[in-house]
Amino acid sequence: MILYDYILSPSCYRVRLLAALIGRRLDLWAVDVHPGQEHLSEPMLALNPAGTIPVLTDDGLVLTESTAILTYLAAHDAPAWLGEDTAAMRARVAQWLAFAQRLTDSAGAARAHDMLLAPGDIDALRGQATQALRELEAALSAGRRRGESFLAGNRPTIADIACFPHVALAPDGGLPLDPYPSIRLWMRAIRALDGFIEMPGIHRLHELKPEPGPMPEVIRKEQA
Amino acid sequence: MSEGGAMRDQWYPVGMTKQLTAQGRDTMLMGEPIRVALAGGAPSVTDGTGRALPVIDRFGHVWTSLGQPEKDLFTIPEVDQPGRRLVDVGVCRVRCSPLRAVENFLDIAHFPFVHTDILGSEPHTEVARYEVEIRDDVDEVWATKVKFFQPQAAKSAEGGITTDYMYRVCAPTCSVLYKTCPPKPGEWDVIALFVQPLTETLCDVWPYMALYDDDAEMTDLIHFQQMIFVQDRSVLENQLPALLPLDPGREIPTRADMTSIAYRRWLKRHGFTYGAQLVAA
Numbered sequence A: 001m002i003l004y005d006y007i008l009s010p011s012c013y014r015v016r017l018l019a020a021l022i023g024r025r026l027d028l029w030a031v032d033v034h035p036g037q038e039h040l041s042e043p044m045l046a047l048n049p050a051g052t053i054p055v056l057t058d059d060g061l062v063l064t065e066s067t068a069i070l071t072y073l074a075a076h077d078a079p080a081w082l083g084e085d086t087a088a089m090r091a092r093v094a095q096w097l098a099f100a101q102r103l104t105d106s107a108g109a110a111r112a113h114d115m116l117l118a119p120g121d122i123d124a125l126r127g128q129a130t131q132a133l134r135e136l137e138a139a140l141s142a143g144r145r146r147g148e149s150f151l152a153g154n155r156p157t158i159a160d161i162a163c164f165p166h167v168a169l170a171p172d173g174g175l176p177l178d179p180y181p182s183i184r185l186w187m188r189a190i191r192a193l194d195g196f197i198e199m200p201g202i203h204r205l206h207e208l209k210p211e212p213g214p215m216p217e218v219i220r221k222e223q224a
Numbered sequence B: 001m002s003e004g005g006a007m008r009d010q011w012y013p014v015g016m017t018k019q020l021t022a023q024g025r026d027t028m029l030m031g032e033p034i035r036v037a038l039a040g041g042a043p044s045v046t047d048g049t050g051r052a053l054p055v056i057d058r059f060g061h062v063w064t065s066l067g068q069p070e071k072d073l074f075t076i077p078e079v080d081q082p083g084r085r086l087v088d089v090g091v092c093r094v095r096c097s098p099l100r101a102v103e104n105f106l107d108i109a110h111f112p113f114v115h116t117d118i119l120g121s122e123p124h125t126e127v128a129r130y131e132v133e134i135r136d137d138v139d140e141v142w143a144t145k146v147k148f149f150q151p152q153a154a155k156s157a158e159g160g161i162t163t164d165y166m167y168r169v170c171a172p173t174c175s176v177l178y179k180t181c182p183p184k185p186g187e188w189d190v191i192a193l194f195v196q197p198l199t200e201t202l203c204d205v206w207p208y209m210a211l212y213d214d215d216a217e218m219t220d221l222i223h224f225q226q227m228i229f230v231q232d233r234s235v236l237e238n239q240l241p242a243l244l245p246l247d248p249g250r251e252i253p254t255r256a257d258m259t260s261i262a263y264r265r266w267l268k269r270h271g272f273t274y275g276a277q278l279v280a281a
Helices: A010-022 A042-048 A067-076 A086-115 A121-145 A160-169 A181-191 A216-223 B005-009 B096-103 B218-237 B253-271
Strands: A001-003 A027-030 A057-058 A062-063 B012-014 B023-027 B032-039 B040-046 B055-058 B061-064 B086-090 B092-094 B131-135 B141-148 B163-173 B175-180 B188-197 B200-210
Touching: A010 A067, A010 A086, A010 A160, A027 B141, A027 B218, A042 A057, A057 A067, A062 A067, A062 A086, A067 A086, A067 A160, A086 A121, A086 B092, A086 B141, A160 A181, A160 B023, B012 B023, B012 B032, B012 B188, B023 B188, B040 B055, B040 B061, B086 B218, B092 B218, B096 B141, B096 B175, B096 B188, B096 B200, B096 B218, B096 B253, B131 B253, B141 B253, B163 B253, B200 B218
Parallel strands: A001 A027
Antiparallel strands: A001 A057, A057 A062, B012 B061, B023 B032, B032 B040, B055 B061, B086 B200, B092 B200, B131 B141, B141 B163, B163 B175, B175 B188, B188 B200
8 A cells, every 4th residue: 555645744644643553554655745746746636636645545546535545444454443333333433534624624724824834814724723623622521421532432443543633733733732631631542552653743652651660758648 | 223133134044946936925034024036037035115135045045134244144065065965845934933943953952852763762862061162263153072872863874873963053043963974974964954033933944954865765855854843843832931041040051052052142142132032030
């Protein structure tokens, strides 16, 4: 499988992240999106007339939507990531995959504006992103009260992987995550998954490294 | 004195030569609107009133000044050596003081924590003693004999190596670093950070490289440097205070920060205070 990739693209990172989590090897083909605009070059437009990345090719199959690529990788190698095989759960996953596009169009566009000088009405983009982040916070908070840590139940699915990058990178577009405690706990749960990989702007969990032993004063107090 | 003080008379990068268009691009320099365009095949820069500003086309970038620069823009002789790949990395905007962007570039101690498993790794976090001086003859800050253990020092590096570095501040918002060149021992790879001050707390950063690497694709070289810089970006945007303090008091430097101390002294000596704060709190 060949992934046409850009290191700074959160949508490409969705694919790289899922591939790492399920142990799927990808051949990465770096596309000079910035500053080269290679995604708008003739060969790339021939592959994907929409002029977007990522693009995944596999045996004649050409996929140009990152959520479709996530679906393909999971169905191909790790079906548990599609979510529980019930009508309701499959629909919940599909619902969040569509929601992820709203994040791309709002938080993602705000980040591209603030970081790479992409055009856009920054106030409108931040407004739409804030609305989406509030919906996500409400859903994750409700899920936590039901004892669920992820978007579609109690195990991570492609829904989480689709939403995670643009949420985690929202501060790059001037959208702090401080007001969203459930989002922050959810991000921590994703970053703690076995096989998690980072991208520029999303750091690994240094704090999961072995902690120093119990604090002596605390032990003394408890024993006293 | 107008906004910017002595820094008005310095040269600043305002765009990539390759990206110039006749229509031009509106941007800012030290709070003032400017337009960078291609006029009759040559780069031109005008200010908000239409006044033509001085222009230099060098290192793949267009340079200008709001004031009257006394000196030519600095040179990087290595750039002209045959066989080097010249890499325009492209712009990245950061909500931070332009001086903080340069200061971060001069810092080695953050490598294991921000560029984990690439430019540094735990537990190899010690910054060994190195030498720093302000060279009066060229009026530049130089740090030499810097050594650091790196898991993947460059796109061309295979496995961990101890990398030698030299750092050079050659303009208030420009720094050039020289580092061990894995495919060509005895030569230095050159990586520069050119910073365009938009305001005192907002800047466009234009990284630039002159490397010996015959194997890597140009896109991979660009992406390696973009990856490194964007790892720094969120850290830079969260530094407090936003303006770089030039007087001691608010920040406690350690031995590893000798280059930063020399940079701040050099800025203060010249009155380069756009993006800086002078009074200790």
